[in-house]
Amino acid sequence: DSGVTQTPKHLITATGQRVTLRCSPRSGDLSVYWYQQSLDQGLQFLIQYYNGEERAKGNILERFSAQQFPDLHSELNLSSLELGDSALYFCASSVDPGQAEAFFGQGTRLTVV
Amino acid sequence: GQQLNQSPQSMFIQEGEDVSMNCTSSSIFNTWLWYKQDPGEGPVLLIALYKAGELTSNGRLTAQFGITRKDSFLNISASIPSDVGIYFCAGRMSSGAGSYQLTFGKGTKLSVIP
16 A cells, blocks of 8 residues: 555546546655556656645646645646546655655546547 | 657566666766656656766665766666666756756666566
8 A cells, every 4th residue: 555545446427527536645744746547648747746836847738637635636637538548547645845755645546538 | 949869668587687777868967867667656766876977885776877978777687576667867957947847758767587
């Protein structure tokens, strides 16, 4: 158990809908990262937050947004969902952005039908 | 964007054999990490490397940070059935202003035949 908690574990929704994925980082970790894992693209970095502020953006679509709250949990919002958004979404956390070792949650498997 | 080429894509080995996999990049990284992912789980950190030339072991696993900072390899000695999974390399560099991102290879799927 990495200490990073993601909910829900599975999500099935229809195209055009909006969903919210939630992540609680390990106790003491201030930095949260979101990744998308699909079969053909591997693990793709989406976005990073540190202590509530956005720090880095990767290949995140405009339809996707995220935030980190004062209690350090983070949410990833995915809207106007398309079939191609079906993937595993992982959250990872580290003490601070300078620490390379990030610990991953178990992921949320999103299926868009 | 940065690309990591990880090879081989998959391998089948006999239990007890040694395994070697590697990652190469066109870009320089400051840190290399190796993760293992089991089905239905998130990646688990195995080894982190911070300096060019560094050789680090974790039990039967040994990884090295290439001296050019553009490559890394992972060796697993005397493989056992629980080594089955997908192994990912990841390179990390600063993208400025205290922000960092990991770039992942596409993984090496390891199967161990008892």
